[in-house]
Amino acid sequence: MKRRGRYSAFALVREAMRGHTGWQKAWESPLPSRKYDVVIIGAGGHGLATAYFLGKNHQVRNVAVLEKGWLGGGNTGRNTTIIRSNYLQDASAAIYEKARQLYESMSQDLNYNVMFSPRGVMMLAQTHHEARGYQRINNANIVQGVSTEYISPDQVRKLCPIISIDGPRYPVLGALWQSRGGTARHDAVAWAYARACSQMGMHIVEQCEVNAIRTRNGRVVGVDTGKGSIDCDKLAIVVAGHSGVAAEMAGFRLPIESVALQALVSEPIKPCLDIVVMANTVHGYISQSDKGELVIGGGADQYNNYSQRGSFHNVEETVRALVETFPIISRLQMLRQWGGIVDMTGDRSPIISKTPVEHVYINCGWGTGGFKSIPGSGWAMAELVASDQPGILAAPFGLERFGEGRFIDESVAAGVAH
Amino acid sequence: MLMLTCPYCGIAADETELHGGGEAHITRAGVEASDAEFEEYLFTRANPKGVHFEKWHHSRGCGRWFHAARCTVTMEVFGTYSAQTLQPPDEILAEIERRRPAASGK
Numbered sequence: 001m002k003r004r005g006r007y008s009a010f011a012l013v014r015e016a017m018r019g020h021t022g023w024q025k026a027w028e029s030p031l032p033s034r035k036y037d038v039v040i041i042g043a044g045g046h047g048l049a050t051a052y053f054l055g056k057n058h059q060v061r062n063v064a065v066l067e068k069g070w071l072g073g074g075n076t077g078r079n080t081t082i083i084r085s086n087y088l089q090d091a092s093a094a095i096y097e098k099a100r101q102l103y104e105s106m107s108q109d110l111n112y113n114v115m116f117s118p119r120g121v122m123m124l125a126q127t128h129h130e131a132r133g134y135q136r137i138n139n140a141n142i143v144q145g146v147s148t149e150y151i152s153p154d155q156v157r158k159l160c161p162i163i164s165i166d167g168p169r170y171p172v173l174g175a176l177w178q179s180r181g182g183t184a185r186h187d188a189v190a191w192a193y194a195r196a197c198s199q200m201g202m203h204i205v206e207q208c209e210v211n212a213i214r215t216r217n218g219r220v221v222g223v224d225t226g227k228g229s230i231d232c233d234k235l236a237i238v239v240a241g242h243s244g245v246a247a248e249m250a251g252f253r254l255p256i257e258s259v260a261l262q263a264l265v266s267e268p269i270k271p272c273l274d275i276v277v278m279a280n281t282v283h284g285y286i287s288q289s290d291k292g293e294l295v296i297g298g299g300a301d302q303y304n305n306y307s308q309r310g311s312f313h314n315v316e317e318t319v320r321a322l323v324e325t326f327p328i329i330s331r332l333q334m335l336r337q338w339g340g341i342v343d344m345t346g347d348r349s350p351i352i353s354k355t356p357v358e359h360v361y362i363n364c365g366w367g368t369g370g371f372k373s374i375p376g377s378g379w380a381m382a383e384l385v386a387s388d389q390p391g392i393l394a395a396p397f398g399l400e401r402f403g404e405g406r407f408i409d410e411s412v413a414a415g416v417a418h
Numbered sequence: 419m420l421m422l423t424c425p426y427c428g429i430a431a432d433e434t435e436l437h438g439g440g441e442a443h444i445t446r447a448g449v450e451a452s453d454a455e456f457e458e459y460l461f462t463r464a465n466p467k468g469v470h471f472e473k474w475h476h477s478r479g480c481g482r483w484f485h486a487a488r489c490t491v492t493m494e495v496f497g498t499y500s501a502q503t504l505q506p507p508d509e510i511l512a513e514i515e516r517r518r519p520a521a522s523g524k
Contacts, residue, residue: 244464244465244466244467245467253458253462253463253464254462254463254465255461255462255463256463256465257440257441257463257465258467258490302433302437302438303420303433303438303472303488304440304441304465304466304470304472304490305490305493306467306490306491307490307491307492307493311419311420311433312419313419313433313434346460346461402457402460402461403453403454403456403457
């Protein structure tokens with residue numbers, strides 16, 4: 001395995017001096033081998049993070065990550081890049097806070113600038129019910145050791161001068177403020193993990209769709225792909241919106257429905273918003289990218305959908321509501337709109353679990369909260385795959401919780417816009 | 419925008435006039451059902467990439483529930499029909515068979 005150079009200020013200067021001829025590919029693109037200890041389906045953030053922590057924490061390095069499209073081309077590249085961990089339930093706070101902490105050191109750990117920007121995430125309380133809900137989450141966060149505070153409309157105005165506090169329909173009554181939340185460069189997260197995995201000798205195989213999952217006596221033995229048949233001891237399914245399709249190949253069903261979630265960006269403007277603002281009552285959230293575009297996300301569509309587009313009226317409703325809260329954006333033109341297929345569970349919490357098929361593990365159901373959880377999800381999933389037992393982070397998120405009625409109910413805790 | 423024709427009032431309704439109700443033809447588990455059957459009824463869903471039979475509520479129209487057969491990839495609608503059935507009617511299945519020979523019977 002060829003050792004790649006480290007990225008550093010020195011490397012930048014060196015390459016500048018020699019016309020940038022010395023940069024190497026960030027990750028290899030090998031053909032798959034016949035057999036691996038672990039095969040991971042899905043080279044999005046979660047799949048790649050799972051591979052990375054299998055190698056780093058558990059010394060499992062004979063690993064392949066199979067991707068039907070291109071690396072990070074699914075929801076990893078289709079989200080609004082928000083990172084926060086202010087959840088109500090203890091199990092959620094634990095895994096999302098783990099993820100947020102890992103984001104803080106990710107650029108250093110992976111020697112790859114993922115542009116993590118802890119600019120702060122503000123969730124507006126625009127009804128009395130919401131204000132009470134956020135105060136409750138704030139109390140829970142204090143007990144959980146997650147740093148958040150409930151702030152007044154005056155503090156909201158100081159942090160975000162462009163906001164209309166007294167808005168006619170939904171005045172801002174307060175906000176839940178997580179100063180250590182923020183954003184990161186979404187593609188870079190996938191690229192950083194891919195590079196680190198490749199350096200550990202793992203195989204990342206793009207354009208390699210899995211067509212069948214082979215089992216014998218209730219245990220996985222391999223997968224059939226567009227690039228041939230591959231044997232494996234263990235199989236991790238980490239495919240977000242397509243989890244139902246993959247589960248069907250393995251012969252079981254999931255408590256999941258796939259729907260479209262849309263986002264859009266405006267034309268770039270001068271800096272006017274240096275935090276992330278979420279307005280869950282009106283289904284909209286907004287931040288400004290380094291390029292100056294306003295990145296806007298809305299609520300999920302209401303029906304099953306695999307088309308990665310979504311309904312126009314959802315975008316219309318999101319923008320209509322945000323224009324009321326941020327009057328200065330009313331004349332902006334929107335540049336692009338896109339949709340991602342999110343996998344929604346009944347309790348709006350993820351599934352990190354063993355499955356009815358032995359040595360098949362599934363990580364899915366992140367719904368509208370996938371990007372922020374990538375490192376924590378990979379950490380917990382790697383532990384599950386390596387030891388065949390969930391660790392402390394993954395244990396509450398088993399598939400059995402639905403049958404047991406032991407929900408991790410974040411649909412009530414966080415409203416619709418995660 | 420998705421449009422569905424309500425089989426009761428006959429109006430071709432925009433999706434903003436409707437409310438999605440999820441998978442259709444789910445058999446309700448009774449009091450004698452096992453835990454596994456109840457879990458299946460409450461939570462487990464087909465979630466197909468392709469032909470989906472689903473419930474819709476004409477909430478801003480005549481107020482009735484009806485069923486639709488729709489492709490979740492192309493948004494193509496194969497037809498709408500009464501909610502008072504335990505399975506899709508033959509003419510809906512025939513229409514799916516005609517347009518999606520591989521997907522029939524699902």
